[in-house]
Amino acid sequence: MEGVERQRVRRRHGHLLLQQAAEDALFFGVEHWQFGHASTLLTRHTVLVPADPIQRLLADPPDLPVRAGLDEIAAALRTAGTAVVQAPPGTGKTTLVPPAVAALVDGKVIVTQPRRIAARAAARRLAQLLGEPVGETVGYSVRGDRSVGARTRIEVVTTGVLLRRLQRDPELRGIAAVVLDEVHERQLDADLTLAMLVDVRAHLRPDLLLVAMSATVEAERTAGLLGHAPVVTVPGALHPVTEVWCPLPTGVRRSDDRGLTPRFLDHVAACVRRALVEQAGDVLVFLPGVGEVSAVVGRLAGAEADVRPLHGRLPPREQDLALTAGDRRRVVVSTAVAESSLTVPGVRTVVDAGLSRQPRTDHRRGLAGLVTVSVSRAAAEQRAGRAGREGPGAVYRCWSQAEHAHLPPHPEPEIATADLTSFALEIATWGHPDPSGLALMDQPPASAMAAARATLAGLGAVEEDGSVTDRGRDIAQVAADPRLARALLDGAEAVGARRAAEVVALLSEDVRAPGADLVAALRSVRRGGPGAPAWAAAVTQLQASLPASQRGSGERMTDDVAVGLVVALAHPDRIARLRPGGTAYLMTSGTGAVLAPGSALAGQPWLAIADADRRPGVRDATIRSAAPLAEDLALEAATAMWHESDEVGWTDGRVVARRVVALGAIELSSVPINDPPPELVAAAVRDGLRQEGLTVLPWTEAATALRHRMAFLHRTLGAPWPDVSDEALTSSIETWLGPELARIRGTRDLRRIDVTSALRRLLPWPEAGRLDELAPERVTVPSGSAVRVAYDGDQPVLAVRIQEVFGWTAAPALADGRVPLLLHLLSPARRPAAVTADLASFWRSGYPQVRSELRGRYPKHAWPEDPTDEPPRRGVRR
Structure with missing residues (x-):
């Protein structure tokens, strides 16, 4: 022995x-x-x-780099109960770590993967190594598909499936260990699952073994969340990968308003054909989405290789075909599913388009979706590594080396950009409505959390403090977005369980709607069109998640009516009505929307919009999928958005008061109000003054003069004398015009405002008592006349006839002597004769010329040779 x-x-x-x-x-x-x-x-x-x-497998494991770290992983789990495995893609961690953990425990081991396709592939790979079919020792569970038996000891699941189990059974009875794979991808479900498992270990199951596996350098952060778990680093065994830079040809744009350009996709296909000529082995192509995958597959027709698409919407059989090496050379054209969580055997060359899809949410408009962005440098390196797993390889990058230097170093975590409605419901159901109490890698943005809670409150899923309601727990039991779960629960009562599940599955599986017509898409998948297998599985699962009392409810409406109602129940903020006399729609959220040209839905008076996106710089969103909707069903679906209000606004230079009935931002009816609330009128006038300026007020000569005097003192002396410019007065309307605003009931009342009195409210005290001293309204000249001073220029001006200032040797100075009056000396006919601020100098040098020019013209008036010694006169010489 x-x-x-x-x-x-x-x-x-x-x-x-x-x-x-x-x-x-x-x-x-x-x-x-x-x-x-x-x-x-x-x-x-x-x-x-x-x-x-x-x-048997562990007695003679495959020759993979991770074998070197298995003893260290086991030691960490025995001593700490947790471990973080840092290993690059291709080291075999998904293959060997789960059985190594299973060898240490009596119960089941759960292994998570970020995507369904990766979970099925990982289970198949491990089952093949064990020499068994899937469902025996190794099984998998993903949404709509499960292969698990009584003898299953390792179960590969998506993180969403594990989240559901944690909510149903926080103790995870019968489960001895959890292995979280690909945590570096920072998907929202994965971050939340990790945080919840830390909570479970701390309070319910300290015996639960927990392993987090990552392909990047953030292992230490993950280890900190796990209570300073031991970090096991496994070096990679990648072969050298040659970089080939393939920048766009001159004049070719990567994208435009419609998305990626056809010429860019031509460029990607050309790079693939070049790689087939220059390199050996299979080729793996990375593109951002399903549409681009299909476009490039079509462009590669006739290539000397089997061209296989690979993405999450394909049936499992076609996915297996792309993942299985054959007799001929292959080109696998894939979305990001093959970036890190899938192994594609035989690949020696990678062609990378350099783009990925990331979730983005416009919380103000209630629009969420995926946007195409440049990959990070870390993701680009990870993609390139796929070419070096089995031997020396090459990566063809469809951008320049200079562009590469400006790529972000790492991708943004999904928690920073995604819609957080599901996340907020998950943590509320878990008992932690405040995310700061969970061991999250990054805390969610406050604005996104506020928007998520507002959405959940509208669904009746949470209380004001964020705690979950009974209805919220019912919604959380459905494996779908909370909005879709609400549509399923309420829609089953209205349209029947089967049809409600069909429509919700159509939305959750993201089935493409031709011409944005969801009714046509539903009929297509019923006939077995694209996406039908996944849709049918989702229908079965959704119908099973309904309460027993609803599952048998029959169909009560036609497809045209039912689809629109269920979509409206899911997205009441996207119910839209055609704008009068136009082709654009207005959604209840206040966002405009338009259909693509040629859509069969054009001209429908009401639409229930399932999907819309809005490009930067474009006013209206583009409708991607929708269904017709009747007005009465719109009101039924969006009852919470129905409201009646008194609206008083400023329109075309006047105050308009109406009582409005509306569905969100969509006005249904209105009637005039004869006696509107004073506070609303005041607010409308404030808006009007901000829009049209202060000229709408009744500016009398006295009010204008007072404003000019105050502006002079502010300009000369500064504080506390106030700024009375248009900008300053507009921004402080409530301060100086407040009492008058409160008395306004309509546009006519504007003409009754005493602007002079309103301006006096801005005068500082006690300095206001010196206003007439510092900036007198009138100045008494030697003739005894009180002449008005003009303050509307840069310097105060006194316009007076020459004869009235005889005897003055100097003009008075204002503002405590700081600014001399500028004298506009007038002829007897009150025409300007001279302008001076230095009267003594004028009498000496300027007056003789004026006297010689004017005394012949005005002989009845005094023109002495020495005006400083002549008594002043108001009229003619006697």
Whole structure:
């Protein structure tokens, strides 16, 4: 037995991790032939091999780099109960870590993957290594598809599936360990699952083993969340990958208002054909979405290779076809599903378009969706690594080396950009409506959380403090976005369980709607069109998630009516009505929307919009999918948005008061109001003054003069004398015009405002008592006349006839002597004769010329040679 044990240990290449577990396992005998060490004769003896398939695999595991870290992972789990495995893609962590963990425990091991396609592929790979079909020792569970048996010890699931289980059973009874794979992708579900599992270990299951696996350098942050878990680093075994830069040809744009340009997709296809000529092995192509995958697959028709699409919407059989190497060379054209969580065998060349899709949400307009962005440098390196798993490879990058230097270093975590409605409901149902109490890698933005809570409150799912309601728990039981879950629960009562599930599945599976027509899309998938298998599985699952009392409810409406109502129940903020006399629509959220040209829905008076996106710089959103809707059903679906209000606004220079009935931003009817509330009138006038300026007020000569005097003092002396410019007065309307605004009932009342009195409210006290001293309204000249001072220029001006200032040697200075009056000396006919601020100088040098020019013209008036010694006169000489 000692020799057998030595041979067994030797065959395991020194992995003592498995020794203790193997000693407790069942063994069976097999005949093993080998050459003897001392002779050339064949000898026959019996080797004991574990009967347990997991032990058999670990006794002779595949030659993968992660084998070197299995002992360290086991030691970490025995001592700390947690571990973080940092290993690049291709090291075999998804293949060998789960069975290594299973060898340490008695219960089931759950392994998470970010996508359904990756979960199925990981389960198939591990089952093949065990020599079993999927569903025996290794199984999987994803939305709409499950293959698990009574003997299953390792179950691969998506993070969404594990979230549902955690909500139903926080103790995870029967589960001994959880392995979270691909945590570096920072998907929202993955971040939340990790936080909830930390909570479970801290309060319910300290015995639950937890392993987080990442392909990037954020392992230390993850380890901190797990209570300073040991970090096991496994070096990669990638072969060298040659970089080939393929910048766009001159004049070719990557994208325009409609998305990626056809010429850019031509460029990607040309790079693939070039790679087929220059490199060996299979080619893996990365594109941002399903539409681009299909476009490039079409452009590669006739290539000397099997061209296979790969994305999450394909049926499992077609996905398997793309993931299985064949006799011919392959080109696998994929979305980001193949970036890190899938192994595509045979690939020696990667062609990277350099783009990815990320969630973005316009919280103000209530529009969420995916946008196309440049990949990060980390993602580009990860994609390139796919070419170096099996031997030296090459990556063809469809951009320039200079552009590469400006890419962001890492992708943004989904929690920073995504719609957080599902997240907010999950944490409320978990009992942590405040996310700061959870072990999250990053906290969500406050504005996004506020918008999510507002949406949930509108669904009746949470209380004001964010805690979950009974209705919220019912919504959370449905494996769908909370809006879709509400539509399923309420729609089943109105249109029947089956039809409600069909429409919700149509929305959740993101089935393409030709011409934006969702009714046509529903009929297509019923006939077995694109996306039908996944849709049918989702329908079954959704119908099963309904309460037993609703599952048998029959269909009560036609498709045309039912689809619109269910969509409206899901997105009441996207109910839209055709604008009068136009082709654009107005949504209840206040956002405009338009259909693409040629849509069969054009001209429908009401629409229930399921999907719309708005490009930067474009006023209206583009409707991607919608269904016709009747007005009465719109009111039924969006009852919470129906409101009646008194609206008083400023329109075309006048105050308009109406009583309005509206559905959100859509006005249904209105009637005039004869006696509107004063506070609304005041607010309308404020808006009008801001829009049209202060000229709408009745500016009398006295009010204008007072404003000019105040402006002069502010300009000359500064504070506390106030700024009375248009900008300053408009921004402080409530301060100086407040009491007058409160008395306004309509436009006519504007003409009754005493602007002079209103301006006096701005005068500072006690300085206001010196107003007439510092900036007198009139100045008495030597003739005894009180002449008005003009303050509307840069310097105060006194316009007076020359004869009235005889005897003055200097003009008075204002503002405590700081600014001399500027004298406009007038002829007897009150025409300007001279302008001066230095009267003494004028009498000496300027007056003689004026006297010689004017005394002949005005002989009846005094023109003395020395005006400083002449008495002033108001009229003619006597």
